[in-house]
Amino acid sequence: MVKKINSITPEEISIKGVGVLKRNIFADNRGFLIETFANSKESEPSVYAYSSLVQPGCAKDMDKFHYHQKQSDRFTIVLGKMWVLLFDLRKNSPTYNKLEVVLLEGGNGEYKEKITIPAYTLTIPPGVYHGIKNPGLKPAILVNHPTYEYNPEDEGRTPFLEIPVPGLNNSNFSWDLVK
Numbered sequence: 001m002v003k004k005i006n007s008i009t010p011e012e013i014s015i016k017g018v019g020v021l022k023r024n025i026f027a028d029n030r031g032f033l034i035e036t037f038a039n040s041k042e043s044e045p046s047v048y049a050y051s052s053l054v055q056p057g058c059a060k061d062m063d064k065f066h067y068h069q070k071q072s073d074r075f076t077i078v079l080g081k082m083w084v085l086l087f088d089l090r091k092n093s094p095t096y097n098k099l100e101v102v103l104l105e106g107g108n109g110e111y112k113e114k115i116t117i118p119a120y121t122l123t124i125p126p127g128v129y130h131g132i133k134n135p136g137l138k139p140a141i142l143v144n145h146p147t148y149e150y151n152p153e154d155e156g157r158t159p160f161l162e163i164p165v166p167g168l169n170n171s172n173f174s175w176d177l178v179k
Helices: none
Strands: 019-028 031-034 050-054 064-068 073-079 081-088 099-105 115-124 128-133 140-144 155-159
Touching: 050 128, 073 081, 073 099, 081 115, 081 140, 099 115
Parallel strands: none
Antiparallel strands: 019 031, 019 115, 050 140, 064 128, 064 155, 073 115, 073 140, 081 099, 081 128
């Protein structure tokens, strides 16, 4: 039997090279503001940005790992919550074959008073396979500031069924395993 995977907080990430940068959400009854990128806080400048809305219960991709050969991704959840799947398949990494699922949360738009809430940006280096899923009941929005503009030759997708995960008794990853 394959064990369930407990999602972790950004502070608990142990995969080598995955960066965690704390941000703040400044919210009140009018809405909220979140800084998603500042060149002064990053190791590489932003050259491209996009946002992605994910409906409740949906994943990008539902059955595949996503990866890059050169590009780092910098994910910030600005609305709702998402699980971010991280699987280190860099052969020379001290955390090779480690799989973690991180819960990231953004604003929810339902604030009655002035409040500051923590949020995080994850930097996912090349060679760390990844994916996202919205475990919430409302749509969620991710903003990414990758280190390169979109290049289809730099990215790939590998089906979960093609890669056994040592931490799962060499079984395959499935979003159904995350709790």
